[in-house]
Amino acid sequence: MMNKKLRDHYWHLLCHRSELPQPGDFLRLQWLGQDIVAANDAGEIIVFDNLCPHRGARFFDAEYGNAPISCAYHGWTFQAGTLLIPSREKYQACELSKVSMGMLKTEWCGDFLFASVKPAQTLDMQLGELSQQLASISMDINGRADWNAYTYECDWKIAIENGLDSLHTPYVHTDTLGRLSLSDPDNVYIADNSTASFQITDASVAKKLRSAARLFSRTEPIDGYISIYLFPFTMLTSTCGLSYSLQNFFPSAQEQKTHFYSRLLKTSLRAGVPAVSMDHFFLSTAEVNRQVFREDHHICSRIPIQGYDWNDVSRLSVDEEKIIHFRKSLQRVASAGDV
Ligand code: FES
Ligand SMILES: [Fe+2]
CATH class of the missing domain: 2.102.10.10 (Rieske [2Fe-2S] iron-sulphur domain)
Known part of the structure; x- marks a missing residue:
């Protein structure tokens, strides 16, 4: 229900x-x-x-x-x-x-x-106030570079909580996202949605990304890594606005399964930059994203839903603050009626 x-x-x-x-x-x-x-x-x-x-x-x-x-x-x-x-x-x-x-x-x-x-x-x-930022991001996007979809062997709530959790990055994504050496997030809550902005603290990675950014035509200034959560099933993430990863974690009719869809969306290029010159960039970004999702899926599939309780936030760290917000939204929806 x-x-x-x-x-x-x-x-x-x-x-x-x-x-x-x-x-x-x-x-x-x-x-x-x-x-x-x-x-x-x-x-x-x-x-x-x-x-x-x-x-x-x-x-x-x-x-x-x-x-x-x-x-x-x-x-x-x-x-x-x-x-x-x-x-x-x-x-x-x-x-x-x-x-x-x-x-x-x-x-x-x-x-x-x-x-x-x-x-x-x-x-x-x-x-709420997210619509302006989303609309602005959408204007920077031009086309899809990758379609990556399969069944996550976990409940959708486990997958969403994984996306909202920055605590696991060094453990689960050691050689992928971990390489960005992300700072602690700056979290913002907008109704049931939330956003997290991270600085990239590895100086040489940050420098490379800044120089790559010059090839793109962006109106939405994103410096660092951003993760936007749209309650209930969707996340939009980006590194420096050079591309966007759109993810849907739709519930399955079967227990312990989630319909996972991720799309890599391309940021528009600056006039004069030939599209073909960026093929390799989008291809390698797609490959890294695929690896990050494999890592997330692998850890999520180890969590049975039976032990899950959205009323319980008693063991969540400050890095899991967005999960507390998510669970409160679920509590509110559940208490509002027939579930
Ligand atoms: S034309 Fe579609 S089911 Fe008959
Ligand atoms: Fe992750």
Whole structure:
């Protein structure tokens, strides 16, 4: 119940506009045993449940790609906002005018697409003061460099708490994130969301990143490592704003599993910098990110959900302050009703 409520009543950041630039571009995510598809329908981005309204076949099997929204079973096709039904005369006994796609509500924050099944509040209310920063970040992004998705063998709350925890970095990410020698975070809380900003204390790494930053066209000044948590399922992280990692940790219908999706989003390049010259940079960033997530997944899979209690914050250090905030949000949602 709790997971369904969090899924249906909140807005979720699904993707960046530049991930779906062409008509026919789509991406498919899973949550609680159901699909969600974001697609470019003749220039308009729509979000729907991936189910054909005829007899419920899933339109898309692939995780992403370019294809018409056309059902492989009997050819029903959704195009430019209209449902096209082959051999329409055969459906004379049906009330086709009442048939519609399972659309979700959508909202934009800059070029970030949010969707919700049945939102309890407006996107602006949910994001609070974060919306300005998010919109500004979204304007710096241009395209996806990597799609990395698999099942985390843990509950989604364990995965989110891992993302909110800076205490584990030197232990779990010794040769990856640990190399940045991050400072203690500066935490900011905005409604149920939180942000953490870290300085990079390794001087030679910081210098290299600063010189790389000159190749990019950024309006959002990010100096160091930043991690933005969007309650309940999403994180956006970045090193110096040179690229952004968008992560969704969607609950699974199965216990001890999480649908993990991470996308590496590219920051726009300064005029005159050839895109191909940065291929290697984005490729190696993608590889490091993949390794960091493997490390996180590995440690998270060692934590059974049975011992988890969001009411208990009695053993959390100052470096786990954001987890306390997260657990309080869960407590509040749980006490607000039927879970
Ligand atoms: S189930 Fe899709 S056209 Fe029949
Ligand atoms: Fe981690």
